Amino acid sequence: MTDGMTEITVVGDDDVDIVVEMTAFLFERDVDITGLDQAAQEETVRTTVQVDTSEMATSRETLREDLDDLGDELGVNVQVRFPADRETQSIAVLVTKESHCLEALLEAWVDGDLGADIEVIIGNHDDLQPLAAKYDVPFHDIGDENGTPDEGRLLDLLDDHDIDLIALARYIRILSPEVVFRYESRIINVHPSLLPAFPGASAYSQAVEEGVRIAGVTAHYVTTDLDQGPIITQRAFNVPDGATKTDLQERGQPLEAEALTEAIKLHIDDEITVRRGQTTLRNPEETDAQLGAPEELDRQTPDRPIDVDEFVVGDLDETVSADD
Incomplete structure (x- = not known):
């Protein structure tokens, strides 16, 4: 805007x-x-x-x-x-059964750190209704007995609450193109992998099966292409020997909550912009936002050797291009 x-x-x-x-x-x-x-x-x-x-x-x-x-x-x-x-934007949080991301968002909102109001929580199951009631936020269950959501009702609720931003707090359903189309660039999801690796369902299981040594989570804008929207924030963690899906969930869930909360704050504060499918900080010198790994990682990354444009071979004083 x-x-x-x-x-x-x-x-x-x-x-x-x-x-x-x-x-x-x-x-x-x-x-x-x-x-x-x-x-x-x-x-x-x-x-x-x-x-x-x-x-x-x-x-x-x-x-x-x-x-x-x-x-x-x-x-x-x-x-x-x-x-x-823009100063008092309204957020709708979509949930299924996992509580960690929703609770992090509610706590940030109550503490005044979110920069917007959580107006409504919408689920395709009613498991998290007690958590919504604890924070006195309206909760609506739009799912049938199988958890299939009524997206017509979803759109009506979003209109009724004049929603500016939709947060998918581990909402284990794929939004229809109609919903995404109406709220393009205003839906943020958190996915349990370092996208573009392991999109779709069971990302932690995929990471275990592939034997990755570093796993992570990604908060991104939602597009009609599953888990391929512009990446906002990412967090990573080491995978120990013999780790199971449960081990990865225990390490990843706190980072899911952190990455999603950070991404929402950046969007609400208008600190990010999207160009050619990639996000950048609007004023990087004026923010301490953490889009990727902590700065400590940079200090641990070797800075030599690297390719150079030209170098001298042996005692022959022969100049060779780095492309040769």
Whole structure:
């Protein structure tokens, strides 16, 4: 989201000429369009409009209501995010049965370290409802007896709570392309491997089977390609001889919670940017964020020998290229 700009996102069928309708709608209210982007997926189109609302001839509340009415009239979903909303962003946490990541996020929120509010917790099982109740956060179980989620209800809950960011706190379900498409660049997942290694299910088991000596975890943005979204933070740990899946879980789960919490903070504080599928720190000299391993690792890594452009062979004073 561009600093100082209001962002309007419209998702609907591709037979609706939303650009024409939105242009006329905003012109009538003295709202200037500063940027527009469209993306399509099958028969669904997402239109993102960045506008300047500093001199609009209406209130924010009225603009929201009018946009809702326009969405109902056109049969599309409309969301609006004003610049000030960034200071109090709302988070929905999606969970299954594992509690460690959810508890870490709740503790960071209560301590005032998260930078946003956890508005709702949504699960495909009800196992973590007591934990949500402990922190007085609404909990909704959207799964059937097999844990299959009702994604229509999920989208309704996200709309009802005006969610800015979705955190997948060990949510053991693959989000449908429709959900990912609507919240692109606003969903963060934590995966129990050093991606791109061992994507998909049973990552710790895969690590044991392959005999890796170093394993880890990754927090990343979610895309429609499973576990291939831009990487935000990673943490690593040594794998002892004879380690089992349970051993890796015990070592990895605290790091999962740490990596996910750190990634969410970076997103909320607008400290990261994504270019060509890779994340970078927006102002690296102004942050102590830990995207990878601790700095101690750099001091342990040998710095010699390395390839050089040219070197001298023997006593012949013969210059040889490093590419030879």
